[in-house]
Amino acid sequence: MSNEVVYKSNALIQACYRLSVQEQRIILSAISQVRRDCTPTDEVMYSVSAQTLSELTGSSVKHTYQEIKKAALRLKRREIWIKENPNGEGLKANTMVTGWVQTISYIDSEGRVELRFNKDILPYLTELQSQFTSYRLKNVIQMTSSYGIRFYELLIQWKGKQLLELEIEWLKEAFQIQDSYPRISDFKKWVLEPALKDINNNSDLQVSYTQRKTGRKITHLIFKIKSQKVSKKDKEAKAPVHSPDLPPITKPEPNRSERTKSAKDVALKALEQMKLGLTDA
Structure with a gap:
């Protein structure tokens, strides 16, 4: 999902609705697959895979699939209140209350769901000529x-x-x-x-x-x-891993009595060597 792009009419972005995080992930994953330059049609089913979402969230595929199954059903029942026409055509004569999707299909054997957008929503996703916004899906999918x-x-x-x-x-x-x-x-x-x-x-x-x-x-x-x-x-993920700085290992400095004893030992050893030298002579 690094390159997928979401295109939305600004009127849709500013509409009144409430979706959970998982419902948002499903709807945005599907929107990123819509061809903006194509004629709107509600015959296309868009697929959302648990495998793909699990890789982003860190959850197991099985858990993710159960979550998106429940979220998809909630999404089917969600309302959206839209007050403006797409492409900057101004306010609608009447506020339109509609749903996001009209069909949900569960493909249990493949761990994915398919959805069909509501016909009323499609003009806010396709054939957008003005007053629309685009962004990369990766910028929101992990929120x-x-x-x-x-x-x-x-x-x-x-x-x-x-x-x-x-x-x-x-x-x-x-x-x-x-x-x-x-x-x-x-x-x-x-x-x-x-x-x-x-x-x-x-x-x-x-x-x-x-x-x-x-x-x-x-x-x-x-x-x-x-x-x-x-x-x-991403910055944190790419940052090199450093081991914590450790203080330098230094040999403990001998105390005064140890220094005196050490100097005395050196002097005695030197005197003994001198005596041995005289005897050999």
Whole structure:
């Protein structure tokens, strides 16, 4: 999965939905297989292999397959609320509520699932001419926070902008957590900070943030976005392994009494050798 690219309409990225990490991995793995230059069709089944995902997550193939089977079924039941048309064609006359996929198929003998996208979703994945975002799948596939993936997609849209301001209430609506985390401290602890940690450790972005108040209430987050060629995790994996530095091994210096005794022994030995020399003469 090092070269697969995800293409999404910005309208889809900004839509309102909620997916778990495993559901995100499945849907993004499938999206990376969609041909952006082809006419939309819902006849194609896209395959997601437990073997491939297990190599990235470190879990066994058997465990991973059981997880994606359950996640795929949940994905079939998920809703997505879309307010805009693809290709920058503006707001829809009515908000569209649809599903991600219409068919799930389990190939137990091969440890993989196949899925067919919902017809309503395909225009947001294919024949994209403007206002779409692309990124390499490897930048999100190892994330462990579903919010990390969502934040990454929102931020990568504005990669060249460097600073991006987002309203907290808008974020909560997009993530479908309007009724959760009423305190900003909880939102930061459970949503924002794990997400940014995931992004900084696993992706090609380095992100920090500040906040803005409206009156006495924190209402907006201002993100500073930088590119990093290699993720923090990749840097650590490629770094040479060093054994811990050990102090130099030195011979203990003799104490004063030992030095005196040693000098006396040398003098006595020299005197004895002199006596032997005189006797031989």
